[in-house]
Amino acid sequence: MERDEVYVPKTRSDLGIPEVPNHEIDWDEYFGDTPIYTFFMLMRQQFIAFPAYLIMNVSGQKDYPAWTNHFDPNSILFTKGQRNRVIVSNLGLLAMAWGVKYSCAKYTAAAVLKYYGIPWLLVTHWFIMITYLHHTDAELPHYRGKEWNYQRGAAATVDRPFLGWQGRFFLHDVAHYHVIHHFFPKMPFYHGEQATQYLKAFIGEHYAESDKPVFSALWETYNKCQFVEDEGDIIFYRDKHGQAVRRPAAAYRAK
Template sequence: MSSVNVSEDASPANINLKQLKEAIPAECFQSSATTSLLYLARDIIYAAALVYTALQIDSIPSPWLQAVAWLAYTFAQGCVGTGLWILAHECGHGAFSPYKGLNDFVGWVVHSFLLVPYFSWQITHARHHRYTGNIARDVVFVPPTETELKEGNHRLSKLLEHAEDTPLVTLARLVQFQLIGWQVYLVSNATAGKKSLPDTDNATTSSTTANHFTLTSRLFSPSQRWSVLLTDIGLLLTFGFLYFVSTRVGVKTTLLLYLVPYLWVHHWLVAITYLHHTHPDIPYHTEETWTFTKGAMGTVDRSCMGFIGRHFFHEIVDYHAVHHLFPKIPFYHAERATHAITPLMGDRYMEAKNESFLGSLYSTFKSCNYVAERRDEKNQAGTGQLFWVLKRE
């Protein structure tokens, strides 16, 4: 596990959102439809060029070279697809342009093409931003607590057994996590906090489902059903398009052109989100002690993806803390905004450096098992902060 480098300047413990916002140049909050559309056009050109090139692979005489070419294509297209995914994510936050209609249209088209439920996920992702770091109400990668595990000793034993897994078993679990973690979340709301669902008075209560596709899902209020319907229409159109493509180039080629890059895309997005919010030095907070600013600052910027992260992933790996504080700042202003607030945040700004992305993913997945509330040494009262209980070496 790499160490976290913090800003050298001390900062007041009670730094607030207003002070942070005032430190950021006003132009960082301004999005440009032209700039964003140019990035979108660039990524679409990349994707189209890769597809055109891939359609020539079968003409390569050597099957071994064909296999290498397909591997290169699927990896590269996965990187490009991740960039497109991130641009649609910008749309969902209103950071793509000043125009809500344009944001939602672009986001719906791009995310639907990537089989992401745009409006449905936009709704639940907003809850993640609203409650980041809240052990009860966050919706993404909320860890089990020591108290919860002790209520069912068999679960605790199982978790501790996993902590002692061999590297091969840990790797197998990680691969499973990366391959289907996103899909499991979409269909079951897995890893969400116990109180992450909307208030029952406002939510649809006639259903026990908590997925992103059903109009009566408990994730949504009755007024949001039209958004879920539009989401589903977008996904059905994409399935129809893929079926049409398969009738022209064949099922095998369609799977290589689309399915394998799709898996790469969601591998990257699951890993990126997980590493942004999971680190031994990042606490979760109880409902009583949590605040929006505490939660938003409980993220890690990771400078470990090099050219791929900065060019294809639109720097989402490098500058995520400022995104949680001010999600309407477009990604192309995130670096400048981050540099503006780090002196004020002091040691509350967390940045992991000198690490490999995949190495950090593996070590974090193996080490971070569950969280326990830290106690005040003087009176043994709970501090409201829950830290990771790490694997014992």
């Protein structure tokens, strides 16, 4: 919880849910949205979450200072050695913004929307869908304090057969073999499949994978993963009725 950079779960207190037994809570007051509204909010996540994260650190680490973003060279997100690269990146974005403006004037805004705007939104959608489903699942634990270590944090993600052969070919196995990337982030993608077989044998039951169709998984995950408890060093997501698919062993539960 303290070390995640993105998709940090909301807590009970973040949503203003009182610390009382589930049967005493009117869950519809907090999550009683119609399916149409839930779908709208999911689409908002798919198309707006990425720029919102870059600009305002939405869903990012809560302990970071206010106004943390990816465009400030002095942001806590970057080391001193990365600051000049952030400046160069910002200059590139300004050049691209000028190019978009120029293209609108020369080719019309409708043409730019068709050939640049809509593809950009679709790329954002796929990027968010892939990373969200990698790091968000009701079966995955989250850790606080002394219960976290590198190995546990690395294993707290899930491999998914994203779009079948198309995902493997066009996305270079980024979704199929993502867990191994957490353990060895510098490994070339083309070793992912082979290395994953060794990792699965080594970490056994701690390896997570799902073969659920990704669009079904997206809808299910968005509805099931609502919040985590404020207390406890090993925690799992709870759904719209305050129920968790998994619970930590008794010794690790919040008192």
